[in-house]
Amino acid sequence: MPLDTKEIVSDAQTPEKNLLSINSREGASTDLSVIWSRLIKLGMPYWSDPVEGGGARWKLAGVVALTLGTTGVSVLFNFLGRDFFNALSEKDAERFTQMLIKWLGGVVLGVPVFVFRDYVQSKLALDWRDYMTRRLTEDYFRNRTFYQIQSGSLIDNPDQRISSDVRQFTDTALGFSMTILNAGVDLISFSGILYSIYPPLFVALLIYSIGGTGVSIFLGRKLVGLNFQQEAQEANFRFGLVRVRENAESIAFYGGEESEAKLLFQRLGAVVANYGDLLVTSRNLSFFTSFYRFLIQILPAAVVAPLFFRGEIEFGVINQSSSAFNHILSDVSLVVYQFEALAGFSAIIDRLGEFTEVVDNFASPESEEDGLPGSVSSGGVDTSKIDLVDWPSNANSSPLLSLENLTLRTPNGVRTLVQDLTMQVNKGESLLIVGPSGTGKTSLLRAIAGLWSSGSGRITRYGKPIAADGTGGDILFVPQRPYMVLGTLREQLLYPTWSTVSAHSAGMGNGAKPASSRPIPSDAELEEALRQVRLDALLSRASPSSSGNSSNGSGAAIGLECMADWAGILSLGEQQRLAFARILLLKPKLVLMDEATSALDIDNEELLYRAIADAGVTFVSVGHRPTLSEFHSRVLRLNPTPGSVDVEQGTTWEVQTIA
Numbered sequence: 312m313p314l315d316t317k318e319i320v321s322d323a324q325t326p327e328k329n330l331l332s333i334n335s336r337e338g339a340s341t342d343l344s345v346i347w348s349r350l351i352k353l354g355m356p357y358w359s360d361p362v363e364g365g366g367a368r369w370k371l372a373g374v375v376a377l378t379l380g381t382t383g384v385s386v387l388f389n390f391l392g393r394d395f396f397n398a399l400s401e402k403d404a405e406r407f408t409q410m411l412i413k414w415l416g417g418v419v420l421g422v423p424v425f426v427f428r429d430y431v432q433s434k435l436a437l438d439w440r441d442y443m444t445r446r447l448t449e450d451y452f453r454n455r456t457f458y459q460i461q462s463g464s465l466i467d468n469p470d471q472r473i474s475s476d477v478r479q480f481t482d483t484a485l486g487f488s489m490t491i492l493n494a495g496v497d498l499i500s501f502s503g504i505l506y507s508i509y510p511p512l513f514v515a516l517l518i519y520s521i522g523g524t525g526v527s528i529f530l531g532r533k534l535v536g537l538n539f540q541q542e543a544q545e546a547n548f549r550f551g552l553v554r555v556r557e558n559a560e561s562i563a564f565y566g567g568e569e570s571e572a573k574l575l576f577q578r579l580g581a582v583v584a585n586y587g588d589l590l591v592t593s594r595n596l597s598f599f600t601s602f603y604r605f606l607i608q609i610l611p612a613a614v615v616a617p618l619f620f621r622g623e624i625e626f627g628v629i630n631q632s633s634s635a636f637n638h639i640l641s642d643v644s645l646v647v648y649q650f651e652a653l654a655g656f657s658a659i660i661d662r663l664g665e666f667t668e669v670v671d672n673f674a675s676p677e678s679e680e681d682g683l684p685g686s687v688s689s690g691g692v693d694t695s696k697i698d699l700v701d702w703p704s705n706a707n708s709s710p711l712l713s714l715e716n717l718t719l720r721t722p723n724g725v726r727t728l729v730q731d732l733t734m735q736v737n738k739g740e741s742l743l744i745v746g747p748s749g750t751g752k753t754s755l756l757r758a759i760a761g762l763w764s765s766g767s768g769r770i771t772r773y774g775k776p777i778a779a780d781g782t783g784g785d786i787l788f789v790p791q792r793p794y795m796v797l798g799t800l801r802e803q804l805l806y807p808t809w810s811t812v813s814a815h816s817a818g819m820g821n822g823a824k825p826a827s828s829r830p831i832p833s834d835a836e837l838e839e840a841l842r843q844v845r846l847d848a849l850l851s852r853a854s855p856s857s858s859g860n861s862s863n864g865s866g867a868a869i870g871l872e873c874m875a876d877w878a879g880i881l882s883l884g885e886q887q888r889l890a891f892a893r894i895l896l897l898k899p900k901l902v903l904m905d906e907a908t909s910a911l912d913i914d915n916e917e918l919l920y921r922a923i924a925d926a927g928v929t930f931v932s933v934g935h936r937p938t939l940s941e942f943h944s945r946v947l948r949l950n951p952t953p954g955s956v957d958v959e960q961g962t963t964w965e966v967q968t969i970a
């Protein structure tokens with residue numbers, strides 16, 4: 312199987328993997344202590360962050376103050392309402408006018424408090440989301456976690472968790488916290504009012520609300536699991552549509568529309584079926600909550616009416632007690648009113664908690680030291696790790712790569728692909744890796760790149776691949792389908808070595824430092840690299856007019872600034888030539904290529920190999936084509952074990968010098 316970065320970068324999960332993950336995960340965690348500890352773990356870092364936490368806490372204090380202000384405004388209106396209705400019932404026109412003016416004054420002062428509370432709260436939720444998404448995304452890329460999650464089918468739809476789950480988490484967490492705070496303060500203020508009016512009314516209310524909460528928990532208990540499933544099924548359906556877009560041409564060539572539609576309908580069916588169950592459960596809950604809401608409209612009046620008939624209270628007090636009753640009831644009945652939202656929230660906590668646990672597992676320094684986690688550690692499966700060592704590169708040093716007693720297994724540790732391989736790649740001694748399909752050629756490159764670590768022995772790399780901090784660049788890996796970034800022709804050429812530089816220079820950077828300490832190639836060097844791989848014709852192509860980024864004043868950018876969907880418009884052969892242009896610009900000491908010329912004609916293949924050899928680059932190639940051997944000095948042959956029926960039963964290896 313060739314290394315395919317397009318798949319790695321753009322495909323979050325294959326459909327089968329998604330189904331696997333979801334089937335293996337029946338529903339949300341209903342264990343309250345697990346949900347609570349995940350909530351704390353997800354929520355705390357922002358507020359305790361040494362840099363952003365201080366500002367966040369001040370903003371939170373502002374939201375709390377405004378929330379308390381809203382309760383103050385409500386209490387004010389409770390009393391204004393009482394006096395207003397008293398003036399009305401006593402037919403006191405002068406007092407009524409006074410009350411009207413006071414009421415209007417209260418509205419003018421009170422409305423900004425409510426509006427600003429909502430605004431500041433939403434803005435704080437947005438800042439929190441920004442922080443949390445950045446952290447999760449950094450962890451997602453650390454130690455190539457995104458690759459491990461994808462290749463190991465560890466969790467479904469990480470993209471959905473990072474984007475929409477985080478947004479919902481921050482919005483809801485802040486919203487609920489403020490609702491609970493509001494409810495607490497409201498409860499204290501209005502309990503006093505209600506108790507002072509008529510203590511039995513207060514007792515009736517307590518019984519009513521506690522009973523209501525219990526019944527709604529019972530009726531809505533299935534909602535947590537159903538909400539969890541709904542998120543997952545929606546993401547699966549959307550993912551199916553994304554796959555159709557990404558593989559439009561292949562599907563059209565195969566005439567696979569019908570089977571794709573069938574697959575999508577299956578997923579849509581799962582979305583609809585689960586939503587149907589969700590609707591039934593919410594309908595049953597709604598029956599109860601609606602009765603509950605309607606009843607409270609007359610309940611307080613019914614309880615205090617005898618006092619009014621006996622002349623013990625004024626008419627306005629009925630209105631005041633109704634208003635106080637409603638406030639307290641909605642405070643103590645939070646669970647009843649918000650049950651669906653709470654169920655959805657706990658499903659989100661569950662999904663995000665699960666995601667951060669997987670990501671933390673890979674992102675922790677121990678996992679870096681121990682090799683990549685994820686191996687099955689039970690059932691007698693060997694979980695030993697390959698030792699991957701980087702030696703500083705030395706311009707004069709001859710070895711570039713050395714493999715010592717390398718045994719390579721698939722990530723689950725079940726299959727052994729290569730056994731006890733010892734060899735060295737020296738400067739100028741290029742190596743071709745051949746063997747039947749499935750013997751482990753690409754996997755060997757994965758191990759050298761550090762993507763797979765299951766096995767034993769040692770790999771020493773003399774030099775470093777490009778690292779996130781811009782160091783390295785002595786070693787470059789080139790997959791069969793090179794990754795095309797979204798951007799200009801210049802950005803294609805500069806990827807990955809100077810990718811931050813190009814984003815920066817194009818005005819997209821946010822002040823980030825250039826990624827590489829190597830000098831950025833000039834326009835002339837970029838154009839020369841294109842000429843060497845016979846892609847200079849691309850320089851005269853113009854961006855589609857909608858892409859903007861004009862450099863010639865006519866609205867369409869041309870040359871290196873041409874912006875296009877490069878993965879969509881370049882043929883695979885052209886993409887492979889572009890990958891060679893990147894090699895010529897970077898001039899690494901060693902390049903490891905996986906069927907990197909598979910889509911090229913023999914003439915172009917020769918041109919590219921000669922160009923990188925002339926540039927002093929040593930290369931290791933994986934390939935099937937016999938023509939490749941003339942560009943390499945040695946060949947590593949992986950063979951199925953003699954006597955075995957197929958490669959599943961293990962391989963042997965031999966190294967030969969090419970005459």
Ligand SMILES: Nc1ncnc2c1ncn2[C@@H]1O[C@H](COP(=O)(O)OP(=O)(O)OP(=O)(O)O)[C@@H](O)[C@H]1O
Nearest residue numbers: 312313462721722747748749750751752753754755
């Ligand atoms: N994530 C994975 N988990 C388990 N096994 C895997 C995984 N990825 C690949 N394999 C298996 O490992 C074996 C070696 O795969 P690899 O892609 O290295 O073969 P290859 O020699 O490059 O094949 P080809 O010439 O067809 O590209 C295959 O049998 C493949 O099915």
